[in-house]
Amino acid sequence: MKQVTVSRKAHFNAxxxxxxxxxSDAKNQEVFDKCNNPFYHGHNYELIVSVxxxxxxxxxxxxDMKILKDLIKIHVEDAFDHKNLNEQVPEFASLIPTAxxxxxxxxxxxxxxxxxxxxxxxxxxxxxxxFVQYSGPNLNQN
Amino acid sequence: MKQVTVSRKAHFNAxxxxxxxxxSDAKNQEVFDKCNNPFYHGHNYELIVSVxxxxxxxxxxxxDMKILKDLIKIHVEDAFDHKNLNEQVPEFASLIPTAxxxxxxxxxxxxxxxxxxxxxxxxxxxxxxxFVQYSGPNLNQN
Amino acid sequence: MKQVTVSRKAHFNAxxxxxxxxxSDAKNQEVFDKCNNPFYHGHNYELIVSVxxxxxxxxxxxxDMKILKDLIKIHVEDAFDHKNLNEQVPEFASLIPTAxxxxxxxxxxxxxxxxxxxxxxxxxxxxxxxFVQYSGPNLNQN
Amino acid sequence: MKQVTVSRKAHFNAxxxxxxxxxSDAKNQEVFDKCNNPFYHGHNYELIVSVxxxxxxxxxxxxDMKILKDLIKIHVEDAFDHKNLNEQVPEFASLIPTAxxxxxxxxxxxxxxxxxxxxxxxxxxxxxxxFVQYSGPNLNQN
Amino acid sequence: MKQVTVSRKAHFNAxxxxxxxxxSDAKNQEVFDKCNNPFYHGHNYELIVSVxxxxxxxxxxxxDMKILKDLIKIHVEDAFDHKNLNEQVPEFASLIPTAxxxxxxxxxxxxxxxxxxxxxxxxxxxxxxxFVQYSGPNLNQN
Amino acid sequence: MKQVTVSRKAHFNAxxxxxxxxxSDAKNQEVFDKCNNPFYHGHNYELIVSVxxxxxxxxxxxxDMKILKDLIKIHVEDAFDHKNLNEQVPEFASLIPTAxxxxxxxxxxxxxxxxxxxxxxxxxxxxxxxFVQYSGPNLNQN
Numbered sequence: 001m002k003q004v005t006v007s008r009k010a011h012f013n014a015x016x017x018x019x020x021x022x023x024s025d026a027k028n029q030e031v032f033d034k035c036n037n038p039f040y041h042g043h044n045y046e047l048i049v050s051v052x053x054x055x056x057x058x059x060x061x062x063x064d065m066k067i068l069k070d071l072i073k074i075h076v077e078d079a080f081d082h083k084n085l086n087e088q089v090p091e092f093a094s095l096i097p098t099a100x101x102x103x104x105x106x107x108x109x110x111x112x113x114x115x116x117x118x119x120x121x122x123x124x125x126x127x128x129x130x131f132v133q134y135s136g137p138n139l140n141q142n
Numbered sequence: 143m144k145q146v147t148v149s150r151k152a153h154f155n156a157x158x159x160x161x162x163x164x165x166s167d168a169k170n171q172e173v174f175d176k177c178n179n180p181f182y183h184g185h186n187y188e189l190i191v192s193v194x195x196x197x198x199x200x201x202x203x204x205x206d207m208k209i210l211k212d213l214i215k216i217h218v219e220d221a222f223d224h225k226n227l228n229e230q231v232p233e234f235a236s237l238i239p240t241a242x243x244x245x246x247x248x249x250x251x252x253x254x255x256x257x258x259x260x261x262x263x264x265x266x267x268x269x270x271x272x273f274v275q276y277s278g279p280n281l282n283q284n
Numbered sequence: 285m286k287q288v289t290v291s292r293k294a295h296f297n298a299x300x301x302x303x304x305x306x307x308s309d310a311k312n313q314e315v316f317d318k319c320n321n322p323f324y325h326g327h328n329y330e331l332i333v334s335v336x337x338x339x340x341x342x343x344x345x346x347x348d349m350k351i352l353k354d355l356i357k358i359h360v361e362d363a364f365d366h367k368n369l370n371e372q373v374p375e376f377a378s379l380i381p382t383a384x385x386x387x388x389x390x391x392x393x394x395x396x397x398x399x400x401x402x403x404x405x406x407x408x409x410x411x412x413x414x415f416v417q418y419s420g421p422n423l424n425q426n
Numbered sequence: 427m428k429q430v431t432v433s434r435k436a437h438f439n440a441x442x443x444x445x446x447x448x449x450s451d452a453k454n455q456e457v458f459d460k461c462n463n464p465f466y467h468g469h470n471y472e473l474i475v476s477v478x479x480x481x482x483x484x485x486x487x488x489x490d491m492k493i494l495k496d497l498i499k500i501h502v503e504d505a506f507d508h509k510n511l512n513e514q515v516p517e518f519a520s521l522i523p524t525a526x527x528x529x530x531x532x533x534x535x536x537x538x539x540x541x542x543x544x545x546x547x548x549x550x551x552x553x554x555x556x557f558v559q560y561s562g563p564n565l566n567q568n
Numbered sequence: 569m570k571q572v573t574v575s576r577k578a579h580f581n582a583x584x585x586x587x588x589x590x591x592s593d594a595k596n597q598e599v600f601d602k603c604n605n606p607f608y609h610g611h612n613y614e615l616i617v618s619v620x621x622x623x624x625x626x627x628x629x630x631x632d633m634k635i636l637k638d639l640i641k642i643h644v645e646d647a648f649d650h651k652n653l654n655e656q657v658p659e660f661a662s663l664i665p666t667a668x669x670x671x672x673x674x675x676x677x678x679x680x681x682x683x684x685x686x687x688x689x690x691x692x693x694x695x696x697x698x699f700v701q702y703s704g705p706n707l708n709q710n
Numbered sequence: 711m712k713q714v715t716v717s718r719k720a721h722f723n724a725x726x727x728x729x730x731x732x733x734s735d736a737k738n739q740e741v742f743d744k745c746n747n748p749f750y751h752g753h754n755y756e757l758i759v760s761v762x763x764x765x766x767x768x769x770x771x772x773x774d775m776k777i778l779k780d781l782i783k784i785h786v787e788d789a790f791d792h793k794n795l796n797e798q799v800p801e802f803a804s805l806i807p808t809a810x811x812x813x814x815x816x817x818x819x820x821x822x823x824x825x826x827x828x829x830x831x832x833x834x835x836x837x838x839x840x841f842v843q844y845s846g847p848n849l850n851q852n
Contacts, residue, residue, distance in 0.1 A: 039226035042184005060524035084181030098628035202808035240344035323510030326468005368465030382770035486666035583725040607794030610752005652749030
């Protein structure tokens with residue numbers, strides 16, 4: 001069986017702020033520094049969604065990239081683009097929108113839409129110099 | 143005289159919102175669409191500052207790029223990075239922070255710091271797909 | 285008056301072949317070499333459309349980039365993407381689809397859609413290492 | 427033993443068409459959409475060939491990158507560049523030239539030329555937004 | 569437990585030469601070719617440092633990227649940037665500064681500074697077309 | 711007459727040092743800072759050669775890019791690649807190899823090889839963040 005990983009790039013722009021309501025201003029500033037700006041700052045998030053599976057011998061595809069593109073559009077771009085993540089995206093009502101958490105949230109939103117036998121991995125660039133990767137909970141370690 | 147353009151790239155992240163206080167919500171929405179999000183959104187702005195002048199025969203430089211790097215740091219990065227442009231940057235208190243206006247403001251901040259006989263041009267990427275360029279007021283047309 | 289150039293990137297994929305029906309096979313091969321492959325080859329064309337004009341004091345825009353994006357979609361992407369330029373794009377029925385000619389055709393298609401007082405410039409990457417720029421006929425030289 | 431992965435980028439331009447002769451036009455259109463254009467379309471394929479092995483203590487190399495560059499030139503670039511994959515590349519006479527299949531074919535062409543104890547992985551960008559990876563048949567699953 | 573990989577890009581410029589003192593000039597030339605230039609040549613090395621660990625539930629971080637940025641500054645950039653690797657960096661006094669070895673040296677310098685339960689991986693671009701990856705000694709094979 | 715600019719990218723790696731023999735060590739250090747390292751440092755220079763002229767109505771080309779590619783190979787890559795600019799490239803025997811001077815030297819080497827009625831412009835990236843442009847002596851100002 002030939003396993004191939006197919007990847008699709010997308011992007012969205014959003015504002016966010018890193019802080020915990022249950023911490024003092026001083027502690028938030030110490031830990032999150034300028035990312036704690038109460039007026040928010042923002043990023044162009046570059047996203048890579050990777051799906052690993054065997055090639056369908058009929059089509060030569062692992063999965064149709066148009067379908068993957070549409071899934072990203074509906075579940076990520078429409079939900080996050082030009083939004084304030086803290087204020088307007090329900091997943092971050094009580095979850096700090098670090099790049100790590102955004103990647104996990106995207107993975108959890110897309111996972112049920114991807115074929116059960118396919119693996120899913122999310123790469124998210126917060127800036128051209130900082131990026132994160134998440135491929136799902138590490139089952140072996142639980 | 144050999145004229146050369148030397149350019150330096152930099153970047154900053156910021157939140158912004160496009161709207162006019164003197165317009166109705168409906169008109170703001172019609173004109174600025176999702177850029178009018180009242181909770182803000184944000185970008186990784188990529189900046190290119192270009193200085194044109196003759197080569198100094200002593201140093202082989204048009205200008206020392208370390209000096210240009212420091213000017214950008216002090217006058218642009220420290221002023222704009224991780225800020226909300228509308229709320230925290232005085233130049234945009236009454237100026238809509240479109241990419242065009244941000245480029246003009248950067249040019250006006252840097253122009254007095256650059257040698258009088260040098261020309262200055264600003265290129266600003268708001269996203270990897272949208273960018274603007276400003277090289278100062280077109281004197282011939284005034 | 286503050287003149288700013290605003291640019292928008294887009295892309296399309298197409299097949300083409302460089303040859304002249306009125307030349308012998310040998311001459312086509314000598315001049316166009318492997319670009320003369322009768323079975324066609326193809327490229328991911330990366331396009332930058334640049335519009336220069338004064339900033340509208342009401343909106344802070346030279347022009348609304350969503351409108352520019354839509355013009356490129358309708359007049360370039362829908363017309364060229366996933367097409368064989370020689371066989372399926374009428375402009376190249378009798379015009380060799382070199383990068384130079386493609387840039388000129390794009391300029392001529394978009395020019396009537398852009399505000400009369402704005403200047404238009406087309407940059408087209410045929411490969412990441414080869415690109416061309418066209419800004420309209422050089423009136424001074426005619 | 428210090429295992430390092432060394433990678434080399436290359437590229438080629440080609441035309442292709444996605445369709446099955448044994449399917450109706452309607453089914454080909456439904457599945458492959460605009461990639462089914464009977465006049466072909468094309469891409470600038472960007473290729474990354476990665477070889478994993480231990481560092482040779484004599485040279486400090488996993489393998490000489492000049493040799494890898496030449497292998498890619500002979501077995502991939504010379505075979506695919508400026509070609510119509512469907513019509514002129516024997517491997518695709520009866521194999522749909524999807525990005526997945528092209529990556530598998532490149533892996534199978536290069537595998538016999540790479541040291542037996544080295545692992546080989548192929549990354550192929552069909553467009554700047556779509557790419558695939560193949561690292562050989564997953565033996566554990568057979 | 570949610571394992572995420574966080575990555576930070578950095579760069580440095582350096583000169584180097586590939587050769588062995590214990591080989592003849594002819595053998596050095598044969599093996600290292602133009603990389604053996606006794607007057608040195610140089611590169612802009614682009615570095616990606618990747619750290620894999622579980623997300624800290626308090627901060628939403630695997631590790632603070634400002635700390636990672638500072639570690640790279642102190643242990644890699646300050647040590648290698650604008651240096652002649654062969655002559656001025658002690659680690660290469662008797663180790664050929666191939667990209668493979670530079671990646672291993674960076675890994676060994678950073679490993680003690682990274683949390684014991686985190687994994688570390690180094691990606692180093694010697695040119696835009698050549699790059700290497702090292703993730704530590706492969707313990708299973710020793 | 712339709713004027714088009716055609717551009718070709720290339721690259722070379724080299725070592726260099728910025729200093730003046732007629733200055734004291736202290737003055738060289740003050741002006742050129744870490745670029746004055748007596749053991750040299752190096753860069754991956756990325757080069758863009760741009761030629762502006764009218765489209766040849768017979769071929770659709772301003773000039774054959776294969777010819778431009780070969781001119782760059784012979785006059786720039788073969789002369790500069792994997793070299794120490796100060797020690798091994800005659801043009802820099804008494805000229806400080808700043809990016810500005812390297813661009814001027816490349817322009818002067820290529821200018822006689824380009825059609826008299828074509829304009830020539832050189833863009834040279836010394837690092838991904840620093841680049842220069844030279845388009846020949848500004849005749850109007852002499």
